[in-house]
Amino acid sequence: MSPEFWAIVAATVALAGLINNGNRVQTSRMGRIEAAIVALGERMAHLEGLLEGLREAIAHNRAA
Numbered sequence: 001m002s003p004e005f006w007a008i009v010a011a012t013v014a015l016a017g018l019i020n021n022g023n024r025v026q027t028s029r030m031g032r033i034e035a036a037i038v039a040l041g042e043r044m045a046h047l048e049g050l051l052e053g054l055r056e057a058i059a060h061n062r063a064a
Helices: 003-063
Strands: none
Touching: none
16 A cells, blocks of 8 residues: 555544544533533522512512
8 A cells, every 4th residue: 555545544533533532622611511501590590589589578568
């Protein structure tokens, strides 16, 4: 087999390795972003509950 053939094979393997590593990093980053979004949603739900309690307390004080 010619040296050009082996150079093409080596370049293909190297490129596949770079693509695979890039995909792994991207997947990890997406996982962290997803976790942050879930945490933000939980915090917003907590704040929504606090605001609802505040609305009820204000409405109760006005009625009294």
